[in-house]
Amino acid sequence: PFIDALAEKVELTHYFRAEIAMRGFKLGPIPDLSVSYFWYPAADQGLGEDDAFNGELMKAMHADGSVFHSSTTVKGRFVIRVATLSFRTTRETMDRSLAMIDRCLARVQRTAKEA
Numbered sequence: 830p831f832i833d834a835l836a837e838k839v840e841l842t843h844y845f846r847a848e849i850a851m852r853g854f855k856l857g858p859i860p861d862l863s864v865s866y867f868w869y870p871a872a873d874q875g876l877g878e879d880d881a882f883n884g885e886l887m888k889a890m891h892a893d894g895s896v897f898h899s900s901t902t903v904k905g906r907f908v909i910r911v912a913t914l915s916f917r918t919t920r921e922t923m924d925r926s927l928a929m930i931d932r933c934l935a936r937v938q939r940t941a942k943e944a
Contacts (some may be wrong), residue, residue: 842860845926846867849911851864852927852930864887864914865910865911876941880935886933898911898912
């Protein structure tokens with residue numbers, strides 16, 4: 830049962846990574862387990878410095894609260910983590926997360942363009 834559950838979470842993490850990449854996010858290395866990270870290349874889009882933009886995106890995601898993500902710093906870069914650990918996490922959870930990120934990204938992009 831544990832091996833099957835872990836395999837499902839790894840599969841969900843790969844699904845999330847594919848979906849977030851299609852939205853223009855950059856990804857960390859392919860994970861061995863079910864934790865990964867990503868960031869939005871704001872500077873490439875003329876939206877300011879990457880770390881600051883992604884920090885604002887993280888704040889917007891926490892304020893929304895639909896699905897919880899955490900952040901960390903990897904090699905000096907601020908990144909957002911997806912950790913698919915709970916047995917309760919499903920494809921629906923991942924889709925809710927992606928929808929929340931879409932909403933928050935649009936809000937932070939608007940704010941950055943107005944600045």
